[in-house]
Amino acid sequence: MDRIATHDELERARLAFHQLVEHADAAGLSRPSNGTRWSNRQLLFHMLLGYLIIRALLRLVRVFGRLPDGASRVYAKVLDAGTKPFDEVNYLGSYLGGNTLSTARMVVMFDHVVNKLHLRLDAESEDDLARGMHYPVRWDPFFKDYMTLADVYRFPTQHFDFHRRQLTLDE
Numbered sequence: 001m002d003r004i005a006t007h008d009e010l011e012r013a014r015l016a017f018h019q020l021v022e023h024a025d026a027a028g029l030s031r032p033s034n035g036t037r038w039s040n041r042q043l044l045f046h047m048l049l050g051y052l053i054i055r056a057l058l059r060l061v062r063v064f065g066r067l068p069d070g071a072s073r074v075y076a077k078v079l080d081a082g083t084k085p086f087d088e089v090n091y092l093g094s095y096l097g098g099n100t101l102s103t104a105r106m107v108v109m110f111d112h113v114v115n116k117l118h119l120r121l122d123a124e125s126e127d128d129l130a131r132g133m134h135y136p137v138r139w140d141p142f143f144k145d146y147m148t149l150a151d152v153y154r155f156p157t158q159h160f161d162f163h164r165r166q167l168t169l170d171e
Helices: 003-023 026-030 040-052 054-064 069-081 083-100 103-123 126-130 149-164
Strands: 132-134 146-148
Touching: 003 040, 003 103, 003 149, 026 040, 040 054, 040 083, 040 103, 040 149, 054 069, 054 103, 054 132, 054 149, 069 083, 069 132, 103 149, 126 149, 146 149
Parallel strands: none
Antiparallel strands: 132 146
8 A cells, every 4th residue: 555645645635625615605505516415515524424434444444354254245235235224324414414514614524534544544554454344335436345444545535536526616
């Protein structure tokens, strides 16, 4: 894993998030995003959420990465079977978070989670970064069937970049 590239990706996303929020006005934040059911404000929260969930995903890899391969394969299949309820919870969570948190609070949270990810990434051993597990591929286009801890560190920025293209703040 190229830790420097991952650190750079995290910082690029942090800077981009700051710029998106700082340049957004109330009308732009309320505008519907492109290709989602969320407003731009809700989608910004969803982009933040992609980073917030990483702590849980890292824990899962640490646990399942030490178990036989079949354990995470079964777990992923069970989660894939629950895709419809997950999609609704995912939608509602970002809807509520986007309508509840101020954009200033989102920026603070983004900074905090990125700082924590930098520290955790620096503390990971090469063996830990190589551990992996199966993921529910129907939950997110960036979940691969099998992801290492290193892959999980790169996931939120892939997610961020994808959704950034759906924002309609500048229209």
